[in-house]
Amino acid sequence: MIANRGIALLVTVFFIMLITLSVGVGLKYINESAKSIEKEQFLFQTTVILDDVLRILQTLKELEQVGSAVDLSTFLLTSEVIPFQSNGVEVVIKFSSARSRINPNALKDKDRLDAFKLFLSRKSINTVYGDILVDSMSGVKEDQTYVTDIFNVHPYAFRDYISSSKHLQMINEFYVNSYHDANFKYTDTKEIFYTSKDTNSSIDLNFATASTYEILLGCDTMRAQELSLREDVFQTIEEFKLELSAEEQINLSKFNSSIFEHYLDVNIQIMHKDKISNIRFEYNTQLKKGSNFVFEV
Known part of the structure; x- marks a missing residue:
């Protein structure tokens, strides 16, 4: 060492x-x-x-x-x-680490979206925010069957995937202006999301942020902070899983994860x-x- x-x-x-x-x-x-x-x-x-x-x-x-x-x-x-x-x-x-947070584009998967919505509910944030994210990476729909009306407000917005932090900021502003959610200001999306087109990338469990752990494991804030602030480094994924409850292991399996991403x-x-x-x-x-x-x- x-x-x-x-x-x-x-x-x-x-x-x-x-x-x-x-x-x-x-x-x-x-x-x-x-x-x-x-x-x-x-x-x-x-x-x-x-x-x-x-x-x-x-x-x-x-x-x-x-x-x-x-x-x-x-x-x-x-x-x-x-x-x-x-x-x-x-x-x-x-x-x-470029793998310490969740790629919002990975939330097109229903199980991952549900895990994220559970996180939003715990923060008293309207789960429609998750639907706005999914709409923003659903591509052009000729029949306009989007869950939210984000493209009524931003008809020329890019919608193939969430392309950057600036794109995410536009989505956040739309949500705040449309739903007037006071609780949202206490959630730092920069600590949660890392934008990339690669939806198959893995989250590095040795560098995950507290908010990322909350979503991955479905745990509370204190538990997530304990994991994110630890000083030791896990050498194998099995070693990390020994720290988890059975429920946390099931929740983790919904996401791609590893203990070292270069x-x-x-x-x-x-x-x-x-x-x-x-x-x-x-x-x-x-x-x-x-x-x-x-x-x-």
Whole structure:
């Protein structure tokens, strides 16, 4: 364990050194053209920094050593947030597990939707919110047989799948405005959902959030928090199941889950004066490949 933590710490230090040098070049260009920078130029520089981050991730041999739940846990503990600042330009890179939350697109499955609706009921939230989510990934229906009227309000909304956090925010705003549910504001959907087209992805039980555990296991908040705050790392799915009751094991079986998923959720925020860009993507540490890119400028 100590050796693994030492290796992960070395990886983090090496990564910070490389990203500092690379991002520094992009920041230099931004600073030199600060007086005439336009939105298009800022977008270009954002793309340059993204390319730099991807290149470093792909060429960092030490990252390949993150091959177990323990390795990933140590890596995230030592490199969760990497901030930079230079001449008024700020860059913040955040790493987390890309499998710690539920993919809302997986709720098309009835058993999973029922589990989610049970969670909503426990939070005193109208279960129609789950129906709105399903409508939002049901595709175009010529007969308009949607359960809710979200497309009467947003007739041009994308409806093949929930594509991004911004798309989810639109859905949330529709729900709040339509149903005036005061309890909904106490539920952080960012802690529950991770948006991706891949509905077959597994939830990493070593990094699941408390809200995710509540949905997966059908347990109460205290029980979920105990699981999410534990410090030990499970090595096998069988070891994890020993911690569960028979009912919790049945509930868990409705979802795809594992104890190690080699996917990082990478968030990059770039700020310069009144301009802010956010980039989010998931990075496969085995294939050395980024995917599911979302840009917000």
